[in-house]
Amino acid sequence: DADVTQTPRNRITKTGKRIMLECSQTKGHDRMYWYRQDPGLGLRLIYYSFDVKDINKGEISDGYSVSRQAQAKFSLSLESAIPNQTALYFCATSEGGGARYNEQFFGPGTRLTVL
Amino acid sequence: QQQVKQSPQSLIVQKGGIPIINCAYENTAFDYFPWYQQFPGKGPALLIAIRPDVSEKKEGRFTISFNKSAKQFSLHIMDSQPGDSATYFCAAGGVGYALNFGKGTSLLVTP
Numbered sequence: 001d002a003d004v005t006q007t008p009r010n011r012i013t014k015t016g017k018r019i020m021l022e023c024s025q026t027k028g029h030d031r032m033y034w035y036r037q038d039p040g041l042g043l044r045l046i047y048y049s050f051d052v053k054d055i056n057k058g059e060i061s062d063g064y065s066v067s068r069q070a071q072a073k074f075s076l077s078l079e080s081a082i083p084n085q086t087a088l089y090f091c092a093t094s095e096g097g098g099a100r101y102n103e104q105f106f107g108p109g110t111r112l113t114v115l
Numbered sequence: 116q117q118q119v120k121q122s123p124q125s126l127i128v129q130k131g132g133i134p135i136i137n138c139a140y141e142n143t144a145f146d147y148f149p150w151y152q153q154f155p156g157k158g159p160a161l162l163i164a165i166r167p168d169v170s171e172k173k174e175g176r177f178t179i180s181f182n183k184s185a186k187q188f189s190l191h192i193m194d195s196q197p198g199d200s201a202t203y204f205c206a207a208g209g210v211g212y213a214l215n216f217g218k219g220t221s222l223l224v225t226p
Contacts, residue, residue, distance in 0.1 A: 004158075033213065040124070042204060042218035043159070058213065090158050103149065104214060106158030 003027045004107035006091050012113045013081050021076045021110050023091030030096035032074040033104065034058075034066060036087040043090070049074055050096060081114045088112075118142060119207050121217025128195055129225050136190045136220045138205035145207040148181065149214070150190050153202045162203070163190070195224045 004025045013019050023032065034046040035058075045058030047066040055066060063085060067075045078085055088111050092104040121138045128134045140148075149164035165172045165179040165188065172179045176193040192199055202221050208214040 035216075040218065042121075043216040045213055045215075048213050056213075092158075103161055103164065106151075106160065108158050109156075 004091060004093055004105055006089075006107040006110050008110060009108065010111045012115065014115050015082055017081050019078045019081055019112070021089055021091075021112070023074045023076070023107060025072050025091075025093045025105075025107075027093055027105060028071075029093035029105075030071065031094045032068065033092040033094075034064075034074065034076045035090045035092065036060070036085075037090060037109075038087050046076065046089075078112075078114075081112075083114045086112060086114045118215035119205060119217045121205050121220060123220060124218070125221040125223075127223045127225065130196060132195050132224070134192050134195055134199075134222055134224070136203055136205070136222075137187065138189065138207075138217050139185075139187045140207040140215070141186070142207070142209070142212070142215075143186070144209050145212065145215075146209040147207070147214075148179070148188050149206050150177075150179065151204040151206065151216075153204065153219075159204055192222075195222075197224045197226055200224050 007022045030051050033048040035043045044060050049055050049068045065077045088109050090109050091107040094104045119140050150162045151159035152162040153159040163174045163177050167183050178191040181188045200223050202219045204219045205217040206214045
């Protein structure tokens with residue numbers, strides 16, 4: 001979905017390196033999310049932000065940090081990457097408030113490999 | 116604690132069959148239950164969703180059945196087609212909660 005873009009789409013890095021994954025959206029949504037997907041484990045929430053001044057930890061936030069630079073931008077950082085952070089990472093957005101606030105729109109994903 | 120439990124992990128049906136995927140949730144405050152469909156190399160996309168004020172919702176060949184007392188909901192795919200082969204995720208959420216996803220079901224529809 002071109003409304004939610006993620007960069008880079010693929011990244012290979014080495015253990016101990018700092019890496020940033022970026023997410024941008026043109027949907028005008030207030031809420032943004034970062035998930036990781038691993039085979040057999042489904043989608044697990046890392047961090048979420050309900051607006052620019054609101055950041056919340058998800059199920060698996062250890063080893064990750066985020067920055068909400070603007071309504072449209074939400075970045076995920078791995079301060080010191082380790083091999084078990086190898087996964088597929090998805091950014092998602094949703095509206096805030098109202099009956100449809102929980103419908104989430106996902107980006108195309110970033111495949112991260114940590115050697 | 117896993118908030119949403121999904122089964123089966125994988126499913127193979129013949130074309131025209133009716134695959135059924137089941138989910139159970141824990142938190143009675145949840146009031147939004149979507150199903151997402153994911154094709155290889157793509158992000159998940161919303162397929163169909165239900166709120167607890169109804170017991171069933173149909174959109175085309177896809178139906179959600181919802182049992183509030185049992186805290187369970189399921190996805191039925193009528194007249195399944197090979198193009199329905201994908202991974203399906205159930206989820207549950209509500210006001211003040213982020214969505215909790217199940218672990219996914221890999222569906223293969225054979226010709």
